[in-house]
Amino acid sequence: MAKQRQQAARGTGKIRPTAYVLNGPNLNLLGKRQPEIYGRATLADVEALCRKACDGLALGLVFRQSNHEGQLVDWIQEARDKAAGIVINAAAYTHTSVALLDALNAAEKPVIEVHLSNIYRRESFRHHSYISPAATGVICGLGPKGYVLALEALADMI
Ligand code: DQA
Numbered sequence: 001m002a003k004q005r006q007q008a009a010r011g012t013g014k015i016r017p018t019a020y021v022l023n024g025p026n027l028n029l030l031g032k033r034q035p036e037i038y039g040r041a042t043l044a045d046v047e048a049l050c051r052k053a054c055d056g057l058a059l060g061l062v063f064r065q066s067n068h069e070g071q072l073v074d075w076i077q078e079a080r081d082k083a084a085g086i087v088i089n090a091a092a093y094t095h096t097s098v099a100l101l102d103a104l105n106a107a108e109k110p111v112i113e114v115h116l117s118n119i120y121r122r123e124s125f126r127h128h129s130y131i132s133p134a135a136t137g138v139i140c141g142l143g144p145k146g147y148v149l150a151l152e153a154l155a156d157m158i
Contacts, residue, residue, distance in 0.1 A: 017084030017158050018060035019151055021050050022075055024091030025067040030116075037117050039143050046144045050087075053148045057155040059084070069093055069100065076103035085110040085154040087147060094119075094129045104134035110157045112150035115140035 023043065026033060031042035047063045054061040062083070066072055072093065079086050086109055090100055094115070104111050111134055118141030119126040132138055137153055139146040 016058055016060040018062055018082060019050075019054060019085055019087060019154055020075065020079040020083040021047075021061065021063045021087045021147065021151075022072060022079075023063075023065035023089050024072060024093045027089060027091050028065050028067070037122075039116065041144050046147055049144050050147050050151060053151045057151060059151065059155055069097055073099050073103045076100070076107055079109065080107045083107075083109055084158040085112070087112045087114055087150040087154060088131070089114045089116070089147075090131055094131055095125055097130055101130045101134055104131055107134075110136045110154055112136060112153055113138045113140075114146045114150050116143050116146065117141060 027043055030038055030046065031040055043065055050063055051061055062079075064075055066075070072090065076086065076088075086104070086107060088100075088104070088111065090097065090113070093100055094113070111131075113129065113131055113135040119129070121141070129138070136157065137150070139150055142149065
């Protein structure tokens, strides 16, 4: 499906469907923050991986990070109008935020929840995700590759 769309988009000047990849608090510190858990790749590295994947999948990409819950809600609302689908690593807000759950439910788009680490191997408070009920799928524990897999899955859905 993605391949067909890629071929169709090539040379037609058609606007590509856009994936919004949204990142929550402290992910700006990737590469420096607890590398034994999150690895050495920086957020810029993750963005570069996503950009390469989106090029291959004929998807546009909006890639953002915020430490603020309300900003993430605003971006999800923006995605409701502008995105074909959402990949979200809500970081710590995963485990606390009804506001993000409500925004994702209102988005009416495919949503893939991603975590770099395997949240089920960690502290018990990380085992519950408020946003999973709004997600089409959840990927965790595969590091930055999880973002690429999420984009591939999204491309198949849209
Ligand atoms: C995380 C897991 C969360 O529990 C944590 O609060 C994060 C990152 C991950 O990508 O593994 O900040 O979402």
